[in-house]
Amino acid sequence: MTRQVLRLVAIGAAVAVGLTGFTEAQAAESVSARVWVTTVDGAELMHERAPVAFGRPVSGNPNPTVTVDPSREYQTMDGFGASITDSSAAVLYRLSPAEREKAMRALFDPATGDGVSFLRQPIGSSDFTAASSHYSLDDVPPGQKDWTLSKFSIARDQQQILPLLRRAKQLNPQLKIMATPWSPPAWMKTNDSLVAGSLIDDPKIYAAYAAYLTRFVLAYAAAGVPVDYVTVQNEPQNGGANGYPTTAMRVAQEAKVIEILGPLLRIFSPRTKIIGYDHNWQTHPNDVVNVPPGQDPETDYPYQLLRSPAGKWLAGTAYHCYYGDPSAQTALHDAFPAKGIWFTECSGSHGAADPPAQFFRDTLKWHARTIAIGTTRNWAKSAVNWNIALDSTGGPHLGGCDTCTGLITVQPDGTFTTNAEYYTIGHLSRFVKPGAVRIASTSFGTTGWNGQIMDVAFRNPDGSTALVVHNENDDPRTFTVAAGGRTFDYTLPGGSLATFTWPRNRVLDDGLRLLPLRGATATSLPASADAKLAVDEDASTRWSAGQAQEPGQYLQVDLGGSQRFRRVAIDSGGSIGDYARSWELAVSDDGTSWRVVASGQGTGQLTNVDVKARARYLRVTNTGTSGSWWSLADLRLYA
Template identity: 55%
Template sequence: MALSKNPAAWLTVLIALVLVPLVPSSAQATWPRTTVSSWITTPDRARLLDPGPSPVFRRHGSSNQTTITVDERQRFQSIDGFGASLTDSSASLLYSLSESQRDDVMASLFDRTDGIGMSFLRQPIGSSDFVDGPHYTYNDLPDGETDFDMSRFSIAHDEVRILPLLRQARALNPSLKVMATPWGQPAWMKENNSTIGGRLKDDPDIFAAYALYLLRFVEAYEDAGVPIYALTVQNEPQHGDPDGYPGTDMPVEHQAAIIEKLGPMLDDAGYGHVKILSFDHNWALHPDDPGGNPRYPYDVLKSQAVTWIDGTAYHCYAGSPDAQTALHDSFPDKDIWFTECSGWHGNDDSPAKYFSDTLRWHAQNVTIGTTRNWARAAINWNLALNSQGGPANGGCGNSTTGKCTGVVHIDGTTVTRNAEYYNLGHMTKYVRPGAVRIGSDNAGDIHNVAFKNPGGTIVLVATNIGGSTQTFTVSWSGRSIEYTLDSGAVATLTWRA
């Protein structure tokens, strides 16, 4: 019988349509099961990126715990990666190992399956303080000679150990990005005729020659199989009196003038995709830079060079990460990268103490602190050092009060993975390049940052900066879990959105 001719049948159908949603079924009554995977590192080294609990998200109930709310609707910066610097010292130590052991160490650093999968490196352009030998640039000349057209430019020094390792790292992690930074310029460009200290000659021809020097580096590394993702034009430009290693006092006007020449050169040569980052120094003025300009990163972005500047690079040795947010709020269309922080310990510190101290400080300030404050990358300093903080030629190598630490220590054939390795691993193994930081709120002593990967996985990295073990709630999409974290520990939690 047709329904249109049977009002009673129509009424029966309408009642059914109204009541069906009210009748629970197994599909309607059960929320999708979302299980969390987690990994933990503790300050006592008892757990080192070890698997942790696997709680299941449940519908919200009452909770008296500190709560982190993860909100996918809030989206911030995209992520380039996390890593360190393959200095000359690091390359020397890696080449002191047998080929098979070196391959194992490299895999532990760059392979995401067999290691932590580092995804970003900051490469010195020429010498830094961490060299296993004399300082060098790519255009060192006898006194009195110049080479404005870079006819004698050569990266031969890097072809021995550094470039083979960079190519190996890229083979282990094809998504690896490499940025590059100079510590000093060829002596013939400097007022004091030295790579160490002083300023560039205040001469437009010198600025042009130096910009060409940087372009030649980009071209040479590209030809050697290591494309450059980004450049800065001077490491720590307000630290013009380095302790026996290359460095240059570079005022804002000099940096802007160089960038104004470098940008068009890169464009004309087909490298307009290479990002130019300004500043590359601390969150705040360092005590060693009393005559510095506290507004330096702002002033560069106010100069005419801003056309060519993609963003700003920061270091950790003075100030706090919230300086990055202050700059971002003033220049929201310019990105931020965090490009250097070295672990360090006093001469009397035991390995257990400096592991614990570094894990706590770097988790709070470097991996979590910088990314919560808009950093697209977070980079440690040396990839590898020995346990005495060397080899080095100046800087930390001259210190009588303490030593720098690497991501790994290499002493003979003994390789030790330091706190930096595990802090980075909590990011690099789980946060993919191209991930986006999403909303999450610091909850008391549980500092954290959250990301959403391109494939949809959500990653929450948290550290307990308090003095005792704490249990907290993670709230997401109308559901929640509880998690417990020891004092000073770091945890990564992941789940499918």
């Protein structure tokens, strides 16, 4: 009887194991991506569509393929959001308590709202203040000094800003706070005013200002809002008299303050890191004009700051959107790869005659390609807009921008509405969690607009993947998403923004690792200086033969040293139809003696060639004929 029972138990266990294995296999086979879409006409606003299933790749795929590869990691993400300015707090407090709570949940709740996870808070007033005059946290009558900071107070913040910050942190405990002053207290400045002027060049002033910033950090922590990051000055190259607090602070001055502030924070608030610069991608011409004659305009401000003795105290650098483009972030990262980059301010703005529908459309498209995707593909650990909330007039404000918009608008009837920025931030903050890592994905669009599919991908701490995709074109575009050995096709309406998410699944891991091509060089026939664009790890650029396809055209790559690889991806990207009609792949150890390792017919934009090879050189040769040009956006190697 005992043996029979044991036998039955063993059989049952075996059956259970078999069923379990079957279930897991079935689950792997049926993995799907969830999809949320926002369209330019507002018909879909973060609308969840039907999920789309991954399947086996289809031969002859005519679409550009977004290849998502978690084996290549970039920056770790801190979060996405905006600023609860004095003005934002004031308009939120115009709402009834119930409506204000509804707005806060719409903004910060990760389960039902945008899940905003990063706020950049002004220290004192900015151009967006509801007060009748500008203020710092240590104001004294003109001509007086307050060396002991006896007048320091955050009493004004205690009224509305801090209660909102505490509620935001309750709704999203992962929320990070960055703090930035628009001006030091007036008594520390050359013109004794919060508007324009510069910091007095005096060691005592530098020490007093560092103490002021430290006092702010400690006061906020005591009020239940710990500060994760602080910068010394908002837009230090903007010293103009624009009716709101500004301060021209040259590199040497900012560095001197940081060299005092760094040790103070290490002692009193070690969690709080210092970020430098906090200004545009490129120095604005107006800021250059305002530099006194004979002085260096410091157009390389962040480079000088990071090279200075203050650099050791800096976690990295922050950027704004108002001049230049996000590629400046990658250039700085390449020069200082150990330092982080944060994107910390951009505002949607509109003209007086802009129709609301057109404004929504234009803002969604520009912010989608430039901020949501452009900044994050260029190493930003955050993507942060300006005001989180304003009223229907774009205020209140005191000087500065009179055409800015917030993530939400508080309406005269006591309700609030959502703006395009609510969705461009939400397509990130809802799905990309703090601690997520950006991973490799092929993207064909540019921040300058080229009408292609543009994207950025992340691996969340729980192993799930989030892919944010924008169709730059005004017409619908179909593309393919590839993860591991599986793919799906999707069509997005013109101008729309979408987020795709899928869980970690073993079937989407093909075991291959993307190899870096840094240092690789390329030549081509027909000869072209653009050959390098096929190996620049940027699918928005391309090499093209520039003529109809004919046998003998080739792209040759020198890897700079012998490498072992298992796959070569030959990707014609967004240049639809410009794939080689037939091809041959050869490798060489010396660039002279070649051996053919694969050949085949081209049937679509992306051809994956699985080989087992070790070589320094490889050459892809076109062996077919076509009236179409032959273009290569990306040549990728995998091990």
